[in-house]
Amino acid sequence: xxxxxxxxxxxxxxxxxxxxxxxxxxxxxxxxxxxxxxxxxxxxxxxxxxxxxxxxxxxxxxxxxxxxxxxxxxxxxxxxxxxxxxxxxxxxxxxxxxxxxxxxxxxxxxxxxxxxxxxxxxxxxxxxxxxxxxxxxxxxxxxxxxxxxxxxxxxxxxxxxxxxxxxxx
Numbered sequence: 791x792x793x794x795x796x797x798x799x800x801x802x803x804x805x806x807x808x809x810x811x812x813x814x815x816x817x818x819x820x821x822x823x824x825x826x827x828x829x830x831x832x833x834x835x836x837x838x839x840x841x842x843x844x845x846x847x848x849x850x851x852x853x854x855x856x857x858x859x860x861x862x863x864x865x866x867x868x869x870x871x872x873x874x875x876x877x878x879x880x881x882x883x884x885x886x887x888x889x890x891x892x893x894x895x896x897x898x899x900x901x902x903x904x905x906x907x908x909x910x911x912x913x914x915x916x917x918x919x920x921x922x923x924x925x926x927x928x929x930x931x932x933x934x935x936x937x938x939x940x941x942x943x944x945x946x947x948x949x950x951x952x953x954x955x956x957x958x959x
Contacts, residue, residue, distance in 0.1 A: 832857035832954055835872040837865070842910050842951070854902035858910060858953040861946075869924050869945035869952075879924040879945070882917065885932040897937035898955050914953060917946035928956075 829844035838859040845856055903911045917923040928940030941956040
């Protein structure tokens with residue numbers, strides 16, 4: 791083979807590798823952008839102070855999707871009417887069926903806790919465990935046997951937090 795042919799083959803190979811690397815980097819940046827802005831998009835209809843946690847996609851195919859925001863000092867006692875439209879929110883504390891009481895963790899919040907700062911997990915646990923907040927668990931009325939599948943929405947004036955958490959994309 792001539793040197794010229796080898797050089798062309800090497801250039802084509804290097805160009806292909808660079809093109810693949812740039813494509814992967816571009817998709818990573820796009821997904822990171824969507825993750826960071828998921829909470830802003832999810833809660834764009836209401837006044838909130840800051841984004842606490844936000845993830846739209848996960849790399850391994852299974853995991854949690856969430857949008858969690860901090861609420862300002864002065865917010866309504868109840869969730870905004872624009873959120874979930876005419877859904878009947880349930881008042882906290884969350885009530886589980888008797889047979890669920892002995893289980894360590896029976897909600898989506900526990901499934902996702904390793905993704906969050908412990909202080910955020912603590913706020914969400916308090917919001918679900920104490921009176922004064924609201925939640926909606928996707929198509930399930932209390933008492934709940936568990937809360938592993940579906941989507942949970944949380945609005946808590948006492949904890950100054952609003953959240954949407956689900957397992958999966």
